[in-house]
Amino acid sequence: MFGSREFSKPNLLHGLIGRATGNDLRVLVVPGPELALAGGLDLMDAGLRMASGPRDANVLLLLPPLGDKMLNAASVAFAQMPRPRAIVALGVKNISPLPEADIYGELSQAGLIESVNSLRLHFAQNSFSNSVQSFDAPALQSRIEYTCPMHPEVVSNQPGSCPKCGMDLVPRETGTDTGQPEEKSVQKTQSSSNAAHAHSSHVKTAPAEVDHGEHKKADGESGDATAKYTCPMHPEVVSDEPGSCPKCGMFLEPVKAESDHGSHSHGSHSHESESSVSKLIGLEPGFMSMIEMTEGTPRSSDGLQMEWITVPFGPFFPGLPAGFGLELTLDGDNVAKATTSSFCGFSDSLENGPINAGDYVENLQGQMPLAPLTYRLLACRAIEAAAEKTSENDNLRDATLAQERIASQLRWLTNLGRQLGLKGIERKAAKLQLLIIGADYEQIIKLTPELSQFIKKVKATPFLRRRLDAVGELPPQSNWDGPQSIENNAAGRLVARLDDISQSLALIKKAGAIGEIKLAEIGNAAGHGHASVDTARGKANLHVELKGGQVISAKLDTPSMRHTELVAPLTDQQELGDALVAIASIDISPWEMRV
Amino acid sequence: MTLELVVTLIIAAAMFGTGIYGALSQTNLVMIMMGIELILAAALLNLVAFWRYLHPDAIEAQMFVLIVMTVMAVEMAVGFAVAITRFRSRGSVEMEEAQELKG
Amino acid sequence: MSVQVIFLLAFGLAAVWFGIVVFRTHSMVRSALALLFSQTAVGAMFLVMQAEFLGVLQIMMMATEMSIMAIFMVMFMMDPGGLGEMDMKHQRKLSLWAGIIAFGGASGLALFGDWGPIATQIPDAGEQVRLLGIELLGRSMLIFESAGLTILTAMIAATSIAVQPPHRPKETPDKSKEPYQVHNHGGAA
């Protein structure tokens, strides 16, 4: 069992705990709660509560679509979740590298409720097991490899002697190369594997050999005078490769192999610093110069050199769009640098050669789970333009688009509510979204008063506008084409989104019905076509080339691709909370980013 | 019996010694300030002990303690201001490296 | 030995021990918090000596003061892991001897001074607070007000020298130096 806790003797408490666990489910949704909403799942109604992070979760809920990157990230999160824990997979079967799911279900509210019921039973029975297996996410796995102290290029999986000089190989810990973003950030340093292991090192289940490896490394290397690089401040940190110190982040300095290590705490670097600090007369030998340490370090906006830390946010961060990877370099509580990535982007290259126009439409729709009909419409329009056909029911199509826009804005509001701690808005927006997505024309008209009332309520939320109007000012001449607002800040964009809901409602009312989006009969048409659609996030453009009724090339340009460039200027020198709100205010969908 | 007084005074003396050691041996300005805080704490201890065991009727002694506490706070404020300024200009709050402050 | 002596000894030894820890630990935050607990122990000794108001005040003030010290230590020392083997001492012998001599001298005075009999009757806590208030706003008002003014002046002066000189051009961060990576355990969150 991967999710259970080990026990030595069964006792009465275990039964109680198991039942309590089943009644207090904290769920971490993969890819994210938006997908659950878009798929029509009401998690609250099913008795699940959102976890604020992997440590807080005991259920990992998997929903389609799941890419490799997403599954890798999910396996890291699963490794961090404290036992007892369980995996629920709705509508997905293959979830490797995660272990087998404890419960499989179908992707529907009924399926969810059924899964939750069996989950309660599962926890009641299996919270404690006497055959517990440890789960190590492959993305986090570190292994011990052996290298020659003199020839770092010699790496072997087994202990032995160096083919070049015959010395005994010394063990060291390494991380495996994966596409894991958290890994990437630390891969360069030797600390990477240590730090990464913190993810999965559970008190009870941590493989003991990891710790051994570390100790052995320290003894072996410093004792044998083998190190090539060492930290000027932490002489016990020795590495074969240049990099930065796992303790203080300073650059490791080269050390001659014959210098005597470990003799005294600062012996290893004394000859290094003496030469450069000796210009200051009267310094004690071996004195650690802070001037040297801070020289050339980046300065904050207030002119102080501070230590910068790089923190990954995402892909399952509660305040950000699910699947959106954000790595912030923080200077204190201020953002100094932001890099973005997507865990679930699309790909518009036609790898398997030309495909049928109809299939292409389905394909694009499938790649955009948060706005399927919008992109279906986009594909249809582009193909029809290429085939020089015109469709008749544009009005009805626009109504469909408007419906999806409303749903998208409501999902955005849910996210904003979660980020700002506005539970009321979070709950209500989620409820309305669930009602909107499945609704037909009559139902939407019926929902109109409730929606307008909700919009009024959001606008009247005390301090909400105040909270938002200090953040998220876009730089001049930025290529923003999301909902246009009068004020250039997050508050303005909130109002614009709320107005967008009202306008979309009016549009649906005017159309009188909601149409299905069907690709017109194009036969064996050929040619180039271009189309654009106003999505909830901005304008999406598609350019397709048809030949013989088949799409031979396509180029998609989505609003989120353009808007991710705004993340850096929006967050620059902002306080962390403000930066996250600013990012939320431009509503990026990681699904609309390229992989 | 003056045991209480002597015990308190010896403890104050030990804190004073530790503070002196810290203030002299540390090279970092903030650590030096910590040494001074210890010295001032020893002074506080003496003041309270003298008030309690020798002159409990002289409430001015307590007032004096308040003044010393103020001095502690002022020392912190000024010390940190100096530290920030030095750190901004030199990138260090190491007193070993503050050669220009040496006579 | 009275109960009072036992408590004084216990808190006193704690105060001294934490005081020593300040200069022995390598972690900056530990160092500042050790000082805090040393000061708290001193505050507890005040309470044992029935100076209730002063004791509570000491305990309250030091919590904030030392926490601020901790953040400054972290700022200036760039020792994020907290347990790095930093050694930032000089003139070891001199300072050790100075410390020992100071301790010896002061405790010698304490031991051999003629203190006379100790007082047993002291005003109760409520009475002390009342007397202290009357003292502060009576005879010692000038001193008290000067202290208040001093601290205000110090605050303003400290702020004004600590704020950034406005003319300094904003320097662009040197990207060649990689920031330290605090690895986040809640990483995938």
Next chain:
Amino acid sequence: MSSFVLIASLIFATYGVAVIEEWVSTNRLRLAGPLISTLRLLGQENILPRKSDRLFFEVGPVLLLIAALLSLAVIPLAPGLIVTDLATGALFFNAALAYVLVAMIMAGWGPDGAYGMIGGWRFLGQLIAYAMLVVMPITTVAMRAESLSTIDIVNSQEMLWNIAYQPLGFLLFLFAGMAMAFVPPFDLPVASGELAGGVEAEYTGVRLIIFRLGRMVLILSVSSAIVVFYLGGWLGPFGPDWSWSMIKILGVAALMLSGGRMLPRIREATLLAWSWKLGIPLALANIFLVGVLVLVVPL
């Protein structure tokens, strides 16, 4: 007997606060909720982050609980129902809660995770905002009672509760108290949407139980201080004294917990700006006003 009543009411009130907390955050009233959560956490693995500062990691939550419990020691439930009636009770309450900051810094620093660390230091910024607004309204309360003893403070309100006598002080203290107990919208150090749990992020199992328990006792302590200082403590028209204390305390706790849920989480810069630019001048004005009132209309 009285110590038994005290402990029983402490447990009851803490449980009550936990029920209210869950109620306002999930919109569902489950009387067994806190018990179930506690059982779940009891069975959860106790994860120790690998590079943690073990000492701080372990001590942080315990210190939070101890600080909150100590501050309750000076809160009277009824004339005889108090752990210790210190002559400096009002100041002691503040002194004990100053260690909440230390606990938060320890708990944030301990696990060596970025979210927790930022959360811990954020609380220091928050303290700089609210600290003055805790002390200054207490001053005016003590001015009216002419004593720092909490019993005297309650007795001084026999004619008129302080909420009516000095409403400005009440509002400031409520605001500061909510920031002190970091309930929404002041939950900057443990924000879920901003920091994925912040200081709490790395805690699991028994340690998390202690942390959450400490937090509940802290909320209880702040709300009982509001009751003692401004709402006349145990004073009520009929029935036993302690029941009035209980009702008021739970009522204030419910008000504190639910009121903030309607508001977006405050920005740290706004919090500091409001406290220093608006709050402190108001608090000074309050001291002056109450000073005049005490001299002119001694009720």
